[in-house]
Amino acid sequence: MTMASMYFDYANVAVFFVFAVVFVILNISVISVILRPTVENDQKDTTYECGEPSVGSSWVRFDMRFYTVALVFLIFDVEVAFLYPWAVVFKDLRGAIGGSATGVFVFLEAAIFLLILFVGLIYVWKRGDLDWVKSSSAQEVDARQRQMIEAKDEVRL
Amino acid sequence: MGEATNVTEVPLPQGGTVAVKPGDFRTEEMLLNIGPQHPSTHGVLRVVVRTDGEIILDSQVHIGYLHRCFEKVVENVTWTQVTPYTDRMDYLASMYNNLGYSLAVEKLGDVEVPERASYIRIIIGELQRIASHLMSVGTYGLDVGAITAFLYCFRDREITLRIFEEVCGQRLNYNYIRPGGVSGDLTDEMLKKIDDFIDYFLPKIDEIDNLLSMNGIFIYRTAGVGILPLDLALDYGCTGPVLRGSGLARDLRKDEPYGLYEQFDFDVITGKGEKGQLGDCWDRYMIRVREMRESCKIIKQALAKIPEGKFIEPKLLKNVKVKKGESYLKVENPRGELGYYIVSDGKKGPYRCSVRAPSFCNIAVLPEISRGCMVADMVVIIGSIDIVMGEVDR
Amino acid sequence: MIFGGTMLSNGLVFARYSLAEWIQGLLGDRLEMIPEWILFPLLMLAGCLVIIGFITVFALFAIWMERKVSAHMQCRLGPMEVGFHGALQTIADGVKLLGKEDIVPRHADKLLHYLAPIIVFAGVFPLFVVVPFSEKILISDINLGLFFVAAVGAVEVVGVIMAGWASNNKWSLFGAMRAATQLVSYEIPLGLAFLTIILLAGSFSMVDIIHQQEGWLSNWFLFHNPFMPIIFLSFFTASLAECKRAPFDLPEAESELVSGFHTEYSGMKFSIFFLAEYAAMYVVCAIAAVMFLGGWSTGIKPLEAWLADSAGNPMREVLSNTVHLVVIVTKSMFLVFVQMWLRWTLPRIRLDQIMHVCLKVLLPWTMVAMVATSAIELCWPGGNMVLTALTIVIWSIPLLWTLKAILDMTVGIFLKFVPSGR
């Protein structure tokens, strides 16, 4: 794998990328502009919210939970990125039949790496951080709901 | 840094201000319209929800988009002219609306119904219940995202609609059951067709069970969601599958039999909370599926016993004589207790006619049971209540 | 002087670039006149055109197939009017979409609203650089193939978030947030599945991975050891989620979010999202076929050997490439079919459940299966017939069940046309 052929490979990617961009722009701003009608209408440009006027902007501060997900994801993303080099050399290093000392060593190294993170995963799991934690106000509502249901347990037939 | 100095008053785009201090990560609440033009509100229901992210904190039901002044309109028509208007209330169970109205008029006017007509009413009524439940079950699958179940249900519903079409020439708004009987007889051929349909349909219910009711994801989505405790259901006047889903065996066909229902053997299905908690969406859904089997049972019995005879006194097709007075009669519509309160001043038509619509009472419980659930659950809960907006708004 | 020689003389080695050879054969020496620095981009552009043609044809076919599959699963006929059994229906729809007005909401962020479909498509299209069709028919066998897929595949989500955010529509926002959460978290099991294959093959390159699985069917990585089917299932599930296909179609759940992140898109912009979705479907299925199902290998050793023996036999080479093309496209299309089958069978799962499935089911299982695979690979390098047999025995029940279901379905379709007594 020389640099030149690598350049050639990635030049392909670049051309594909540029082509994709041009293709989309061509489609949405050139070809369809020629073909499509444009009828101005004030109502048409309103935000769709099931036929009712929208209340407030949708650009609000969104839910905290999504942040947790992204954080957890990022950790594992980096982990996977770390393991790619390991995976690609594993076959070379693992040795012949029965496994060489190097092979066992390389295996253990990655296994420990994974184990440490697995421990982390289990810890976070047990603490319930992986659960779709409800936001506090929603939790309150939920608690009230649950109380109500429990209070009505005896009425059940 | 001092606490007080860092609080900033931020103008909101919609007016007013909000106090924000640095590091304040409180998420904002959002007002969101679900409906009237939404794929899953089963008509033009509008639910305004206050959400935090995807969690629903509060919801409010807005109705009235389909209001057609049923109660005012029928004050100006004759007794028999009312039935087409009742068709258009619960347009998925028109037969049953006709039936309730006819029974109420018959009660007030002391009209004798031929026995054959009573049997026909039961057969057609239960067939209508199957059709209505199929619609409900199918669209429920659609709400949860299982599109195929919907079409399976529609395939079978189509057969019932064909039968209705043959019976009265209409596919949706039948105007078939009239005060005094029914507008046309069921020929032996049709009875045979209905019998065939039941034989064909019973295994299809298992198919629905396989495809949808017992599907892991479906149970995952519906069990334990939108739990309606029994006393809440009673407080809100919920009836029908919604009430039975919460565990109470209340069915007017058993409790206050009308027509000839006391002669038939069938079970009242109640929720048992077998997959999640008692009164959850799965319970409500499953009641409809199981009730279809009971309806088949009733139809089978009725087909076996149906006598020969007249189906209506022909003069009653023109108009009914109703003496002065008032009556209230309720029937077990596929969606719950459908009550007709009619007042007569002895003239050609009703002086007043008021309807207790089951969907109208059932939908009222929505804000209570949807609190704290997610937007996706909201759709599931609305579907499990099974409303028909034509009936809610009348 | 042959064209390949020109390139070699310049230190460029890309023998696999068969399109170049083909064009060279067509134009002969006239190519010499074009300076290299223009020629190469032109050749690459030719590759682009071939791929965009493939994507378009595939999308047209897949949409038609989706309609037909769903229709026959639902006891109806589907499109029947335009062309034979509605075969041209999708073209009609495409033309219709081309003529549809482009509506941008007043309160939207118009720039981002415009850019979003571009990013979504540009995040999918370059993936086709590494999608192999046969030994000779592939754009480029990038050294880092699978890693490239993992990296570039992550770009699409940015476009989706952009679309949802720019629309300034609450449904779109919900869709975008769901998409972000889902796409982002399912990249982890996807990455772990990539890792497993890479450690088995010792290479990132698609062509290398396929070469490792040549020979008999038992050489496919799917049958490598009893843990590989777990990896496969996890990969397939995650790829469903990455393509936003049911039961993971939450970002565009029509019964909940109306249309999700592309609620405010119409006309051509909307169809670009659609095209990107179908293109992504093919990419993930083709990659699954490469990773687990032996890529273009037929799984019959003598046939493979016969096809490979093309020394001095150009027709044999053409035949071999054609067979391989058909094989890998068939495998991919089968997986595409499974995606459709699942879509029309399963209900949609909820957002918290989707996270549950990812973090608590797929992630631990894939991790364990990966470590187990590497341990097995350590003890019995390069696979083992006993392990393969064991795999097939252990997984025979789900396998047979799937086969039976497929048989039921295909035979069922034919049975449906037999007039019944009713």
Place this chain on the structure above:
Amino acid sequence: MNILNTLSILAAAPSEATAIWLPVFFWTFALVSVLSSLAVLVVKDIVRCAFLIMSSLSGLAGLYLLLGAEFLAFTQIMVYVGGILILILFGVMLTNREPLLIKRMKATGLVAPGVLAGLILFTAIGYSVCTVDWKVTDQPLPADADTPARIGNALMSDFILPFEMASVLLLVALVGAAMAARRGGAEG
């Protein structure tokens, strides 16, 4: 153009095509990353800023590619564009009050300290860029510049401890992330 020379040396045998296209690519990537970084500073809309970071990061990835560090380039795209950018977007959506943020910055009187800090940072970076002895080579990379394999070999031999430490670091980050997110949720 020092870097460009290096780049053409990197390509084992510089051909006409590389000679013409390398500068084009180099300048494109460089301009994309620099201009979008600048735009991040100028553009007022915080969400657009976040999206501009994407093009900046992608431009950097392109530069890595030109230098033959393909593994690094794709890690950059996978982790930064696919991960950290999403995180930033979520962060932006959590704190979204774009007019407010800018106003508050002005109000807090942090402009002068900010400029000062920027100057110091700029000087430090500039100083190190000018003084460090960059090991520029005019030798082409070895024929099999299989970067991931080389990284893998290095991680498995010379850098075992850093490799394992990375996992501990990630563990700490995981626990910390969960803690932070949890506390944030509870306070809300």
